[in-house]
Amino acid sequence: MDSPSPARRHSKKPKYSKFTQQELPACKPILSPGWVITTFAFIGLIFIPVGLASLFASQKVVEIVDRYDVACVPEHLQDDKLAYIQNSTEDKTCTRKLKVPRLMRSPIFIYYELENFYQNHRRYVKSRSDKQLRGKEGEGDTESCSPEAKTSNGSVIVPCGLIAWSMFNDTYGFSINSKVLDVNKKDIAWNSDKYHKFGSDVYPKNFQSGPLIGLSEQEDLIVWMRTAALPTFRKLYGKIEVDLEPNEEIMVTIHNNYNTYSFGGKKRLVLSTTSWIGGKNDFLGMAYLTFGGLSLLIAATFILIHLIRPRSLGDPSYLSWNKNPVGYSN
Numbered sequence: 001m002d003s004p005s006p007a008r009r010h011s012k013k014p015k016y017s018k019f020t021q022q023e024l025p026a027c028k029p030i031l032s033p034g035w036v037i038t039t040f041a042f043i044g045l046i047f048i049p050v051g052l053a054s055l056f057a058s059q060k061v062v063e064i065v066d067r068y069d070v071a072c073v074p075e076h077l078q079d080d081k082l083a084y085i086q087n088s089t090e091d092k093t094c095t096r097k098l099k100v101p102r103l104m105r106s107p108i109f110i111y112y113e114l115e116n117f118y119q120n121h122r123r124y125v126k127s128r129s130d131k132q133l134r135g136k137e138g139e140g141d142t143e144s145c146s147p148e149a150k151t152s153n154g155s156v157i158v159p160c161g162l163i164a165w166s167m168f169n170d171t172y173g174f175s176i177n178s179k180v181l182d183v184n185k186k187d188i189a190w191n192s193d194k195y196h197k198f199g200s201d202v203y204p205k206n207f208q209s210g211p212l213i214g215l216s217e218q219e220d221l222i223v224w225m226r227t228a229a230l231p232t233f234r235k236l237y238g239k240i241e242v243d244l245e246p247n248e249e250i251m252v253t254i255h256n257n258y259n260t261y262s263f264g265g266k267k268r269l270v271l272s273t274t275s276w277i278g279g280k281n282d283f284l285g286m287a288y289l290t291f292g293g294l295s296l297l298i299a300a301t302f303i304l305i306h307l308i309r310p311r312s313l314g315d316p317s318y319l320s321w322n323k324n325p326v327g328y329s330n
Contacts, residue, residue: 054284108271109236110239114260114266115232129142181242184239186219189223194222204218
């Protein structure tokens with residue numbers, strides 16, 4: 001028996017298989033004018049109703065936004081707001097009057113909004129100890145919490161780190177016609193955070209005054225500890241669980257404690273209802289309408305081109321995968 005030739009013995013040609021040669025059975029659609037026009041028209045006819053429904057739902061959301069960081073500074077300290085917020089003897093109580101524009105059905109969500117606050121800064125995001133938050137045995141794990149890891153006498157801070165240390169501490173009270181509106185601050189945090197990131201046996205140390213409350217029960221802290229991706233963000237403060245009638249006036253008592261003046265930040269109070277798409281968000285509806293409209297425009301353009309200057313479709317039997325399915329010439 002003759003031995004294989006040297007050229008064949010040293011060939012680098014891979015062994016033939018349908019997998020390596022990409023010849024497995026596959027759908028190879030031919031983009032005919034009819035298919036292209038139908039696809040764009042279908043996308044447009046689906047996206048436009050979705051966009052209209054989203055926009056309509058967003059318009060039904062009633063939202064009250066009030067910026068109070070400047071208005072709550074006494075007039076004689078308007079030129080030195082930083083001195084005002086840093087003066088512990090200065091009264092920080094402020095009263096604001098809000099008017100309900102339309103019927104607001106419960107639950108009405110209360111948010112605080114901060115602007116120009118970069119919670120996504122790398123050093124800020126890393127300044128926390130998840131091990132410390134999860135269980136009592138991790139209390140001493142403060143290596144990543146600098147510069148807010150321990151007190152001046154060496155005692156551990158729980159929770160440690162810049163995120164917890166910079167927690168938002170303005171408070172709001174609401175009333176209508178001298179009747180106090182209760183604010184429900186339960187169930188405002190993610191369940192995954194409450195039950196998996198904050199241990200039930202972890203209690204604050206060297207962190208806050210007042211009664212000792214476990215970290216897993218401090219939902220306002222849990223909400224704050226979930227850092228925002230953008231410098232302007234809203235975080236949930238609580239819920240009002242009664243309907244508010246049109247033209248009612250809400251008296252808001254604000255304790256303006258949080259210092260945004262040192263970095264040029266802004267503070268807003270937001271009252272908002274929700275719809276099936278969440279809060280007020282016109283962008284989603286406009287995006288669907290824009291994309292759907294463009295799809296219909298493209299479909300109409302292709303129809304005109306096809307009618308005015310039609311081009312006959314070639315014979316699909318001459319395509320390589322139809323003419324020679326295995327990829328080798330006879």
